[in-house]
Amino acid sequence: MMIHGFGFLSLSASLVLPWVLTGLVQGQRITDSLVKDVRQLSTVQEIPLPSRKLISQVSTATTYYVSGNGNDRNRGLSTSSPFRTIQRAADLTNPGDTVLIMDGVYKNASPVGTVLDIKRSGTANAWITYKAYPGDKPKLQNNGWHGIWIHNGASYIDVNGLEIVGNNGNINRAYALSQKYNKLNPLTNGNGITIDGDNNSRSHHISILNNKIHDCGGGGISVMESDYVTVDNNKVFNNAWYSVYGASGISLLNNWNSDNGNSQKYKNFVTRNEVYNNQMLVPWIQNGKYQDGNGIIVDRSRNNTAGSTLNAYQGRTLIADNISYKNGGSGIHTYESDHVDIVNNTTYLNNQTAGIMYGQIMSNYSGDIQVINNILYSAPNKPIDLKNQSTNVTFNYNLYNNNGYSVNAVGPNDIMADPQFINPSIGDFRLKRTSRAVDSGYKSNYILNNLKTDFLGNPRISGSGLDRGAYEMQN
Template sequence: MMIHGLGFLSLSASLVLPWALTGLVQGQKITESLVKDIRQSSTVQEMPLPSRKLISAVRTATTYYVSGTGNDRNSGLTTSSAFRTIQRAADLTDPGDTVLIMNGVYTNPPNAGTVVSIQRSGNAKAWIRYKAYPGHSPKIKHNTWSGIGLSNGASYIEINGLEIIGNNANISLAYALTQKWNTSNPRTNGSCISIDGRNRPVHHINILNNKVHNCGAGGISVMEADYVKVDHNTVFNNSWYSVYGNSGISLLMNYNTDNNRGYKMFVTNNKVYNNRMYIPWLESGTISDGNGIIVDVSKLGKNGAYRGRTLIANNISYRNGGSGIHAHESEHVDIVNNTAYANGQTPSLKKGQIYAGYSSDIKIFNNIIYASPGQKANSNMNNTNVTYDYNLYSKGVVIAVMGPHDIIGDPQFVNPSNADFRLKATSPAINRGYYWKDLKTDCVGNPRPDGGRYDIGAYEDR
């Protein structure tokens, strides 16, 4: 079970009505008064002014630019007048705006809780987007609680193409062990991306194409949120030094913003590796997590059990300390067409590569589940209605539960020692999967199926 810190942080923001809108509304009242006073004159024509609704509808979205060589006293409206900090742009954004981030290293000011705190929202028709400028590779580097933090109800936000780097390289395991009781040290407990709905639920968040690594706590941490997509990210070397139980990608206590029973949470097409715990979880005194991907206690949401479905698909999760992928005290989760390889690197964590525990309505289909001989492939702890089928298990593993179409064999990866988990042409995973109608491509965008049936695993053989 994953427990997160940072509960003492309190962030707030307010949206300010543009001055132009206020002025126009006041102008309308003045005009109406003048017209009323001289209505008897036949030469006076009343000209209707735009309504508040119309003025809002025709607002032109703004693109802000941020550069490692910029200046926050600039306008931020062109590449040559870019801001220096992403936060300067974040404090100005309105629905529909885009923040384009150019090359540079963006760090937190001393004593700041995050490098970028996002608290202003877009809307369903006008998302706010934070993106790498085309061809650029900006880096957010921090030694505080988070590189990017979304909180206070921030919604309709996209984070795309950034690299977020934590503080692991600057501390040692020996130092982290001296801090194993310290819940207030951001140097050891910082996350890379924190989506935190504990104060006010956040929703409609897309985390796309980012490189997220070396954070002491979580890589991409999602708490009490709804409608979140975590897609095409590379997440590694996280969760090492925190006193909290963290993982590479985690969804904790999903929150219902509506009654939609379809897919609302997506963890898809990610590469997740070498996330593990070296410091015991404060609550239990044991090393508990360090998973690649976890859906955690969605049965215990703040406004009841989560009613939407979660799709975990096309991910490659390997050499993590805990499991590759699992659902804990959760329900309505589909774990489909993933590749899990040699997870369970922490000796005390032996529950399996892909599994569910204390969960219900979980479907585990079309996955390659590879462990060393004698290790557990999966577990079956206090589950109801958890179905495994059309999975491929490596030879010699311990299988707690096996579906009628599951198979055992060598998946024949191209070069697993070099993290190349594509399939050789002779792999038994080819054309042995189940037709999962909601999954039309593999982890690199190739169409599924390529041939008569789906392949098993994250890749569709070409």
């Protein structure tokens, strides 16, 4: 299970884009020559996002089929003879295998169990894939600890196109509050997808793609002590409500170095996700406060607190093209973490939890953080952004709404204006053509090589420039 949570001074925050000038002081004016010199802003190795298709598999790979109408006594090798449980197939997988999951509802077998327990690994050239059968919409319904649990060092795993539903719909807040000192109740603390680096058996090279994860008392997607993780194009909502541990929508906690990667190389990608209404409705058991419930958080990757025995994480994390709105905590948050780039995201009306004043994007006790080309929209008289006890943090080319509250961190090319969303009341954050965010973002070869598409998968450049926020106006 995901165990983290922090008070105001222990929340994540601070991100630095490799293509922004190192050491830029907030508010310092960038000279025209430096702004035009793209090469000076492109210090990080240009690494494209990992392919969203399974890496080439060995010729002997097996495809297993699972159906809500199947039987675990079947061979599982065709649509006419599928297994009934995904676990039956998972226990047979070898490198290169694919598990195709057909329509049906799949539940955890025991009250404290997991719907899908992944412990077997693929290889670099032969990943193991779990995905929805083409055209089908399988549902993993969980009231145990995990909908999907990737652990025991399982690596080179692809989870694609599944719906994971937690237990929030079966309990209420009154019951959850009665359990606020109970760490062992999966009904309130269960996660959607957990990548769990426990007992020195840590996972790496995991892709979580195109899934819908919602209504989990704990975290939506919780990644712990892992490396080379891609979380792309998922819809993550209504999570973190009832856990005593302080959960969030998407969380990367205590990132782990599986190799000698350095801060000039992207290893983790959190991209094109829609993350909303993740919020703590039960206080964190550690201090009795309501906190966390962030949309996206990179948490304690310095590994120097809370008893971590890991070395400080050296790889970079890219958080880009996400929409994070109406979460209890920050829309995007870093705490005690370094080497994070937050680029072209749209954050809207986060800080829904009473008393949380972190801003839409927060850098807390962090460093080497870049916050570039984002849209940050806060409620009236609430902080828009926040930089707390962080160093080497750059905010630039962002758009802030004019909500009557001063901006905490301002870059020379930030602007304050109405972003002119199409219809934010129904979650439509596309821009009107008259928005000042259109064609006014920062553009470089670095951005174009790493952000080829926007939230919808449309080309990132369409017009005279690059837009701010998660959407690119298409001509």
